[in-house]
Amino acid sequence: MTIPAPAATNAETAPVVKAPETVGRSPGQLMWLRFRRDRTGVASAVVVIFFILVALLAPVISLVYGKDPYTLYGQDTPGLLNDFGYPIAANGGISPQFWFGIEPGLGRDVFMQLVYGIRTSLLIAVVSTVLTTMIGIVMGIVAGYAGGKTDYFIGRLIDTLLSFPSVLFIIAFMPVVENLFVSADEETPVWLRAVTLVLVLTLFGWAALARLLRGQVLSLREREFVEAARVTGASPARIVFKELLPNLWTPILIQSTLLLPALVTSEAALSYLGVGMIEPIPDWGRMFRRGTEVYQNDITYLIFPGVALVIFVIAFNLLGDSVRDAFDPKLKR
Amino acid sequence: MTVRKRTAVAALAIGVLAVTSACAAGNQGAPAASSGGPSGSAAAPAAPAYKPAVITVGTAEDSKGPAIPPEGVVKGGTVTMIDRDDFSHLDPAQIYVNTEANFGRLISRTLTGYKRVAKGEFKLVGDLATDVGTASDGGKTWKFTLKDGVKWEDGTPITSADVKWSMERTFAPFITQGPTYIQQWLTEVDHKKAYQGPYDGKELDAIETPDDKTIIYKFKTPHADANYAFAMGGYAIVPKAKDTKEQYDKTPVSSGPYIIKSHVVDKSMDLERNPNWDPATDPIRGAYPDKWHLEFGFEALQVTDRLMADAGPDQSAFTFYASAPPERLQQVLGDPALASRRLNSPSPYGNYYYFNLDRVKDIKIRQAINYAWPSKQIQQVLGGPAAAALPTTILNENTTVGYQSYDLFGKETKPEGDIAKAKELLAQSSNPTPTIVYAYNQTPVQEQVTVAIKSALQKAGINVVAKPLDRKTYYDSIGKTKNEFDMYWGGWGADWPSGSTVMPVIFGPVADGAPNYSHLKDPALTAEMDKITATTDIDAANAAWMALDKKVQETITPLVVAENRIATMLHGSKVGGAEIDPQQWVVQPDTIFVKP
Numbered sequence: 001m002t003i004p005a006p007a008a009t010n011a012e013t014a015p016v017v018k019a020p021e022t023v024g025r026s027p028g029q030l031m032w033l034r035f036r037r038d039r040t041g042v043a044s045a046v047v048v049i050f051f052i053l054v055a056l057l058a059p060v061i062s063l064v065y066g067k068d069p070y071t072l073y074g075q076d077t078p079g080l081l082n083d084f085g086y087p088i089a090a091n092g093g094i095s096p097q098f099w100f101g102i103e104p105g106l107g108r109d110v111f112m113q114l115v116y117g118i119r120t121s122l123l124i125a126v127v128s129t130v131l132t133t134m135i136g137i138v139m140g141i142v143a144g145y146a147g148g149k150t151d152y153f154i155g156r157l158i159d160t161l162l163s164f165p166s167v168l169f170i171i172a173f174m175p176v177v178e179n180l181f182v183s184a185d186e187e188t189p190v191w192l193r194a195v196t197l198v199l200v201l202t203l204f205g206w207a208a209l210a211r212l213l214r215g216q217v218l219s220l221r222e223r224e225f226v227e228a229a230r231v232t233g234a235s236p237a238r239i240v241f242k243e244l245l246p247n248l249w250t251p252i253l254i255q256s257t258l259l260l261p262a263l264v265t266s267e268a269a270l271s272y273l274g275v276g277m278i279e280p281i282p283d284w285g286r287m288f289r290r291g292t293e294v295y296q297n298d299i300t301y302l303i304f305p306g307v308a309l310v311i312f313v314i315a316f317n318l319l320g321d322s323v324r325d326a327f328d329p330k331l332k333r
Numbered sequence: 334m335t336v337r338k339r340t341a342v343a344a345l346a347i348g349v350l351a352v353t354s355a356c357a358a359g360n361q362g363a364p365a366a367s368s369g370g371p372s373g374s375a376a377a378p379a380a381p382a383y384k385p386a387v388i389t390v391g392t393a394e395d396s397k398g399p400a401i402p403p404e405g406v407v408k409g410g411t412v413t414m415i416d417r418d419d420f421s422h423l424d425p426a427q428i429y430v431n432t433e434a435n436f437g438r439l440i441s442r443t444l445t446g447y448k449r450v451a452k453g454e455f456k457l458v459g460d461l462a463t464d465v466g467t468a469s470d471g472g473k474t475w476k477f478t479l480k481d482g483v484k485w486e487d488g489t490p491i492t493s494a495d496v497k498w499s500m501e502r503t504f505a506p507f508i509t510q511g512p513t514y515i516q517q518w519l520t521e522v523d524h525k526k527a528y529q530g531p532y533d534g535k536e537l538d539a540i541e542t543p544d545d546k547t548i549i550y551k552f553k554t555p556h557a558d559a560n561y562a563f564a565m566g567g568y569a570i571v572p573k574a575k576d577t578k579e580q581y582d583k584t585p586v587s588s589g590p591y592i593i594k595s596h597v598v599d600k601s602m603d604l605e606r607n608p609n610w611d612p613a614t615d616p617i618r619g620a621y622p623d624k625w626h627l628e629f630g631f632e633a634l635q636v637t638d639r640l641m642a643d644a645g646p647d648q649s650a651f652t653f654y655a656s657a658p659p660e661r662l663q664q665v666l667g668d669p670a671l672a673s674r675r676l677n678s679p680s681p682y683g684n685y686y687y688f689n690l691d692r693v694k695d696i697k698i699r700q701a702i703n704y705a706w707p708s709k710q711i712q713q714v715l716g717g718p719a720a721a722a723l724p725t726t727i728l729n730e731n732t733t734v735g736y737q738s739y740d741l742f743g744k745e746t747k748p749e750g751d752i753a754k755a756k757e758l759l760a761q762s763s764n765p766t767p768t769i770v771y772a773y774n775q776t777p778v779q780e781q782v783t784v785a786i787k788s789a790l791q792k793a794g795i796n797v798v799a800k801p802l803d804r805k806t807y808y809d810s811i812g813k814t815k816n817e818f819d820m821y822w823g824g825w826g827a828d829w830p831s832g833s834t835v836m837p838v839i840f841g842p843v844a845d846g847a848p849n850y851s852h853l854k855d856p857a858l859t860a861e862m863d864k865i866t867a868t869t870d871i872d873a874a875n876a877a878w879m880a881l882d883k884k885v886q887e888t889i890t891p892l893v894v895a896e897n898r899i900a901t902m903l904h905g906s907k908v909g910g911a912e913i914d915p916q917q918w919v920v921q922p923d924t925i926f927v928k929p
Contacts, residue, residue, distance in 0.1 A: 070788075071788075072710070072784070072785065072788050075707075075710045075713060075749075075785065075788075081713060082717070083713075083717035083718050083719065084662060084663045084666075084716055084717040084719065084720075085659075085713045085714060085715075085716060085717055086663060105713060105714045105781055106713075106714060106781055106784055106785060107713075175803055183817075186798060187798045187799055187800065278775070278780055278801060279780040279781060279783060279784050280784045280787070289777070290777070293659075293660045293777075294660050296660060296661070296664060297660070297663045297664070
């Protein structure tokens with residue numbers, strides 16, 4: 001990978017010379033310009049922002065829409081579900097009252113389930129992505145820059161984590177957490193499940209990013225500009241933050257934009273296995289799983305969460321691509 | 334790169350449009366909303382209403398072979414059986430699971446057995462014995478005479494010594510599964526302490542064999558229904574001369590119509606005819622196909638899809654146990670083309686939501702929960718009236734001789750729960766807004782059922798704390814007597830059609846792991862159960878069990894009667910005589926035949 005010249009990345013210290021419009025922009029500005037020109041990127045960003053807004057505004061949407069994700073409409077009102085528990089009306093029971101239809105079996109509102117499900121899944125995924133990235137950056141740079149014993153120990157830790165069967169661990173770990181923190185006659189609080197999920201996903205997520213960054217740092221720290229900084233007496237902190245980190249933003253951004261949708265899907269997979277968020281907390285992944293079970297009779301119930309998940313994951317991946325392209329125009333083919 | 338990205342977006346957009354514009358039809362095909370039938374047991378639409386099986390005691394004449402052939406029977410051919418699990422035990426003494434007992438009928442025989450007389454009609458007859466046995470001494474002594482011409486697969490005759498040996502070896506330390514009724518009747522409750530098996534040369538004096546054909550069991554207490562117990566697959570016989578102890582579980586010797594030719598564990602098994610089995614001695618087994626091919630390792634969904642497709646060799650295939658899963662039920666029941674290949678039967682088991690009486694002490698609260706219970710909603714989650722019936726009694730109508738229905742909590746008029754009545758009872762109770770810790774087995778379906786329960790009880794003002802339990806250790810968790818839950822589901826299957834294999838067990842001794850999950854300790858009840866068990870008149874005993882059933886629910890209310898699952902199974906178009914055994918809840922092999 002070609003690395004942009006270090007001088008150019010030092011945005012704050014770059015001498016500002018009165019010059020024609022094409023020169024004198026900071027790399028950030030250049031990146032923004034290039035990104036705006038990439039229509040796919042902008043469209044993906046809009047989609048992603050839309051999803052985030054939906055997640056944030058779920059209670060408002062519920063208020064306007066007039067329903068909540070917990071009431072069993074289909075069971076309380078006769079005539080919505082047939083004897084097998086499937087919606088009687090066509091298209092999974094879509095009506096002016098139920099925009100996305102009703103859930104087979106329990107008869108909850110699909111639209112509200114989806115909105116709140118996105119909220120649950122995105123919240124967990126965003127928090128774990130932020131934590132994962134931060135830990136990954138710190139561990140990666142420390143390992144790469146410090147070298148020696150530190151590098152050795154962090155390297156082995158990463159090896160262990162990468163080779164660890166994370167899903168099995170989570171399945172075994174969740175009941176332990178519940179036994180430790182929740183007394184037998186209390187329900188497991190939602191926050192405890194969420195926090196545990198975030199922590200566990202983070203624990204197994206940072207290793208890949210750290211290993212990648214360690215490699216980058218390893219090659220960067222022998223470069224002339226780092227040597228020059230070291231010769232001039234720069235402190236290690238300055239070298240890490242001012243010399244190395246600006247060169248690492250590209251892989252970090254790309255990794256984290258790829259990580260977020262991956263975490264949404266793995267959170268979904270965990271719900272699938274019964275260790276993620278459980279009923280009655282709405283969950284995107286669990287909706288999808290239920291959809292795959294009932295699709296032969298009620299395809300609509302699979303389509304809404306499924307298509308939403310596909311759009312979100314693709315949009316986020318495309319956004320990640322575009323950001324990468326914008327950061328590093330030389331890589332563009 | 335950019336170009337490829339655009340195509341991807343375009344393709345996605347088109348895909349989304351295509352999918353959303355393709356309208357999904359509604360589900361009107363099924364009966365709309367509530368049918369409101371009594372107890373909801375009106376089975377599948379367009380299918381005849383289910384009639385519980387009739388089981389009577391047959392005579393010596395009934396015990397003579399051969400079996401009554403089903404209509405249009407054809408001999409010969411190879412039948413295929415597909416299922417999920419291989420049989421974990423082949424040694425009869427280790428068999429307590431319904432599928433294993435069912436398979437056991439192909440390779441081993443018991444003293445008594447159930448003979449199919451007509452559809453849904455069974456008679457208890459002598460299998461190896463000439464009749465159903467003669468009781469004397471008020472039901473303490475049971476005498477059986479073996480038939481002439483019954484042989485092992487090597488042609489040696491089956492003697493009373495073999496039958497005695499088969500019972501004695503169930504006391505051996507390596508026998509860990511299997512029923513224990515007769516062992517306990519012969520000795521004491523802790524039967525393995527009383528006798529350690531015949532392998533060290535000691536015989537069990539309580540079984541006498543005056544000659545090669547006669548065998549006499551002497552029980553410590555009277556048991557008028559003992560001949561039903563001898564019909565259990567776990568009491569099938571093992572040859573004294575060829576008993577290989579632990580090894581016998583792998584290489585059983587056949588006394589039935591077939592011999593195991595090859596067995597690849599967890600994959601397949603092939604059976605061929607036993608030349609020394611004489612149909613004239615066997616009133617139960619038809620054994621019409623020449624060969625059996627059994628395949629294992631297919632989930633219920635795969636089995637259902639294969640049998641629905643009915644392609645090629647699968648036309649002569651059926652399944653012992655794989656019931657259509659809820660997600661295929663509407664198709665399986667809705668397709669008129671499948672009607673002739675469809676079997677259904679409600680489960681013979683008792684399923685209960687037990688109260689933990691150590692914690693939920695107020696009977697008013699227990700009854701209020703019974704009134705508020707969302708039986709209909711749970712039924713809907715499970716797949717509707719075609720997937721689950723809503724019984725109202727502790728004893729199951731399918732496995733209780735002399736069954737009588739009663740409805741204490743208005744479940745027939747209000748299966749969705751009577752919230753007003755529940756609130757009224759709660760207002761009179763010690764705590765009008767109780768908190769109930771409900772523990773459940775954490776499976777996707779049970780999670781949904783829990784949502785329905787929580788929603789309904791909350792309407793009555795009961796706060797429900799739902800505790801998911803790991804599915805592997807579910808019974809261990811609720812089996813602890815000091816558990817911290819108020820309610821939990823538990824099932825129990827009758828071992829023969831009598832209340833004596835249900836009530837004294839589920840309200841029996843309170844111990845860790847014992848099936849008395851409600852921790853009901855009532856000396857008066859125990860005394861009454863002992864009295865009924867000792868009753869020598871079977872009809873009187875059955876009536877007494879039914880009366881006790883109602884009395885327990887009325888005066889103690891230790892449980893909420895749970896929904897009863899209905900199995901729906903398919904078989905291939907060339908398979909004839911497939912019927913679900915109402916007691917074992919699996920397709921029984923005796924009447925199966927293959928059409929050419």
